[in-house]
Amino acid sequence: MSAVSTNVNPENSFQASIKDALLAAFLTGVLGFYFLALRTDIAPGGLAITTRWGLWLSAIAIVFAGRLLLNLFVWRTDKPITRGLASAGSGVGTALPDLGKWLGRVLFAFAVVLPFFFIIFFPAQQRQYIDLAILIMTYIMLGWGLNIVVGLAGLLDLGYVAFYAVGAYSFALLSTHFEFIGFWTALPLAGLLAAFWGLILGFPVLRLRGDYLAIVTLAFGEIIRVVLLNWYEFTGGPNGISGIPKPTFFGLEFSRGEGGFADFFGLEFSTIHRFVYLYYIIFLLAIITNIVTMRLRRLPVGRAWEALREDEIACRSLGINTTNTKLTAFAIGAMFGGFAGSFFATRQGFISPESFTFLESAIILAIVVLGGLGSQIGVVIASIVMIGGIEMLRNIGFLSQIFGPGFDPTQYRMLIFGLAMVLIMVWKPRGLVSTREPSAVLKEKKKIGADMVAQGEGH
Amino acid sequence: MSAAAVRKPAESAPAKWDEDPVLTVEHLTMRFGGLVAINDLSFNVGRGQITALIGPNGAGKTTVFNCVTGFYKPTEGRIVMRHGPGRQQQAIDKLTEGGLKWQATSEGAVFLLERMPDFEISHQAKVARTFQNIRLFGGMTVLENLLVAQHNVLMKASGFTLGGIVGIPSFRKAEQVAIDKAVYWLEQVHLIERADDPAGDLPYGAQRRLEIARAMCTEPQLLCLDEPAAGLNPRESAELNELLQYIRANHETSILLIEHDMGVVMEISDHIVVLDYGVKISDGDADFVRNDPSVIAAYLGVEDEEIEAAPEVASLVVEAIGGDAAKEVGIKAAAVPAADDEAHPGSRPSGLSAAREGGPDKLTRIKGVGPVNEKKLNGLGIWHFDQVASWKKAEVEWVGSYLAFPGRIEREEWVKQAKTLAKSSKGKTGGAK
Known part of the structure; x- marks a missing residue:
């Protein structure tokens, strides 16, 4: 339609717009007559027809006005107002990489002081906000872990939550069976066990490509969940495991009374201490994940991952053992998932297979894809938007004023979630931050555009 | 039957490629189901020489390459790669009887390529290759492409990643050496100015040169080039000739190439093997084959x-x-x-x-x-x-x-x-x- 518009003189175009809008309104009238204007209700002795002329006419009026406005300002004009929108969008897109560094620093600085920020400025909701920050940080860590497998090595993994579950159950079972194992001793063990299961998953999928790889990883995630659900004697089945110990601060528990954290430091006891402490644990774990990933990218193994994503056959011709390279990617990605899982267990105090459904895998993958494959800062932004945004829906009061008191925005979160994903994929198909930073520079660092970078298997 | 049909050169003195071959292909047969792509093919590639493999379309040239570089497992036959001078026949016979893939000898080492997976052929036997349809890492910079080629050296230097994560100084040194080598090859192929550009951004001819540079970064003893001049203009073709002759003169690398551009083949080849329907129909120097x-x-x-x-x-x-x-x-x-x-x-x-x-x-x-x-x-x-x-x-x-x-x-x-x-x-x- 926009193609027709270019050389139409304004008056003709106005007449044509009116005509088009009238036609649309007429069609609405015809189509809507039976749906909107007439309504049958059950009445004593049969059906009764009630007429709703007001509704029908207002529908016609809305279609007419909407169509006319679209015609005048978008379709039949040389300067559609959406063009500005589009260019603004792409402007943000190109500016993002340059902003990325500064954005990263600002976010990091804010993350460091975040608990105190909420304690000082939002004392009433501090617990809720810090809890949300912990949740977002967990997803950031999971996103970074999965980014190694999907973003760098280019192996689409739909079963990442399996390693999250392995980490969580490792810690839960170790700590409930052995008194002496606390969070800090279980953490590396959980990571190692998850890495081991990463290798176990790695072996069968090594020969697979594309969609087949995605399906097998999906199946692997489900197998782990079903085993956890059915191995009743060992995992507690659907009842899960409760009574998982809380982390201690160098042996100090966050409990009321003597010998607790507050008592030792002479502070007044408050439950918020434990939340702040949990926040800093996951923050530290996430930062370690990030630093290790960034370092790995500059090491031969990281370059081999990216080369594998670009062209596996060329890798083999250069003497790279692609089997080992894929396995390391799966194992290291799984290890970080395991760390996050054992943190999840200690934070919740209770775990069950319900927490490790396919939906979790899908959300983590969506964070990585939305953020931009291989981009660290993109994962942060996507986590904040997706996890934080959905939680924020709970607090939006004005929506229920518009749609009535029965309206609960959280009921629509998957709808909004889906809509947001579609919009971002239309606007930036390769994710929010899609440029790639070279891992080695001779003279001048140049960003590599997304159109150059391959996506790997299964995309 | 094919071997008997091949005309022998008139002069009786054995050729250089038969006396000191770096690669020997013996009775190589490759079948895909009922299709015989290569039938009982034998030839030698002389050390320090440029050997061309020519033949009409579908003659099985690329299949030979894929067998030599391990991308296909040959149905029958033996492919021997030698490091160090001479035929080392004793060591090869011993190796063939035993179950090993390769063995160090007093002269160097011998490898049975048909027993080795593709990445080991590149890493251990030092056979590098390029591809008919260029296979660069398009989303990585030119420099990164050359660093990936030095993966195994760098991997060792980084203590198999563990040392690299903590940043041991010997890894930094090794990385500098790797970058220096990359710079050397970028200068040879005239791509030093494009070092920080993504490889996918380069023009076609430059991509071909980069692929050769990348293969050379693995320090190969044998470089296999699959139609290196395809799609090049005459000037680029001439530059390629110079590059290959430079490699032959200044590096201990023998070259085996498939080429349709007869200008390139006749000008630079020391030895030409002609295939047709998977059978060798001629073997000799340029004049003989011509x-x-x-x-x-x-x-x-x-x-x-x-x-x-x-x-x-x-x-x-x-x-x-x-x-x-x-x-x-x-x-x-x-x-x-x-x-x-x-x-x-x-x-x-x-x-x-x-x-x-x-x-x-x-x-x-x-x-x-x-x-x-x-x-x-x-x-x-x-x-x-x-x-x-x-x-x-x-x-x-x-x-x-x-x-x-x-x-x-x-x-x-x-x-x-x-x-x-x-x-x-x-x-x-x-x-x-």
């Missing part, structure tokens, strides 16, 4: 549709094999040499002294018969499709040998084709055309 009638027959016979459709292909072939040789074959065919019945196996098909009424059939309509072969067949008294259609196994064998490509008549199903052609021409009057 004048080998079986090469001429293969090029003129097989690609005749192409030659007729595009005169430049014909001129290319004539240029490749030398004008005199082509003329010689043409004259020979026209003059109808008295075929010696005893010289070929099988039995000679009976011929007519002249075409029947209505003129001869156009034998070139049989796929695989070119103008040269048509003349040769006419010389035997074969003028009509039904004559070809009546050939039995013995006749097919004789004609195959006479035309200097054994086995091709069966493979191209001349007899079957001729039967259909004879049937369809019978309907028309006269049968000609």
